[in-house]
Amino acid sequence: MLDTGKTLKKRLEEIELLIQFAVPEQEIGKAREFIERFKEDEFALNVIKDYYMTLPDAREETLLKIRVVEEKEQVFLLLLSTAIHHYFYLTNDEGGIFLGEWQEGICDKQVLKFFDYSSPESFGKIKKNIENCREYLPLERMDEDVCPSCGVKSSMLHTLGCPVEVCPWCGGQLNRCNCRFEQLEVEELNDETRLEELEEKLQKKGRIPYAREQRPTFMTEE
Numbered sequence: 001m002l003d004t005g006k007t008l009k010k011r012l013e014e015i016e017l018l019i020q021f022a023v024p025e026q027e028i029g030k031a032r033e034f035i036e037r038f039k040e041d042e043f044a045l046n047v048i049k050d051y052y053m054t055l056p057d058a059r060e061e062t063l064l065k066i067r068v069v070e071e072k073e074q075v076f077l078l079l080l081s082t083a084i085h086h087y088f089y090l091t092n093d094e095g096g097i098f099l100g101e102w103q104e105g106i107c108d109k110q111v112l113k114f115f116d117y118s119s120p121e122s123f124g125k126i127k128k129n130i131e132n133c134r135e136y137l138p139l140e141r142m143d144e145d146v147c148p149s150c151g152v153k154s155s156m157l158h159t160l161g162c163p164v165e166v167c168p169w170c171g172g173q174l175n176r177c178n179c180r181f182e183q184l185e186v187e188e189l190n191d192e193t194r195l196e197e198l199e200e201k202l203q204k205k206g207r208i209p210y211a212r213e214q215r216p217t218f219m220t221e222e
């Protein structure tokens with residue numbers, strides 16, 4: 001988060017360069033218009049950049065829409081659409097991967113299981129129409145009702161380890177204060193069993209779910 005402005009600018013420059021090779025000249029205007037909508041959205045820009053770098057099936061088509069097919073624990077199954085084709089794209093904050101086209105559905109067992117589908121058929125049944133998938137809106141991941149770090153919605157528990165979670169013992173930042181060491185009577189914390197023990201103690205004490213007041217101010221200031 002340190003240099004958001006700089007990162008965005010760099011990302012936009014990279015995309016600008018890519019589209020000049022990836023998109024037929026008469027469509028560059030349209031490509032730029034789309035990118036303009038997301039110019040402050042780092043998540044979307046990363047997706048757009050990856051699309052133009054990868055150009056699925058080497059088709060030189062302008063990206064016109066990003067839809068959200070599924071989202072869970074900061075993992076997004078997106079649908080990237082041109083005027084003619086629709087590509088599945090699976091991504092978290094670390095990177096993304098193309099999974100084929102809409103009409104083929106999702107066949108990857110791990111992906112299906114992660115999003116709680118029992119089979120490719122059940123996925124196809126639930127996601128019958130592209131119109132069932134909502135459009136990704138610029139900056140939606142900056143939504144105040146969503147934890148900016150782990151992505152849970154208001155009044156839900158953070159993913160354990162999320163830096164936004166408030167410590168129920170001292171009211172500080174749970175992954176920064178000393179309470180976790182004091183509670184476990186250890187100097188450091190690096191093994192699974194101790195983590196489970198901590199989780200239990202946290203649950204007993206009562207974990208503090210996400211609320212918009214917890215949004216760290218540094219995230220909006222920078």
Ligand SMILES: [Zn+2]
Nearest residue numbers: 147150158162
């Ligand atoms: Zn969180």
Ligand SMILES: [Zn+2]
Nearest residue numbers: 167170177179
């Ligand atoms: Zn504490």
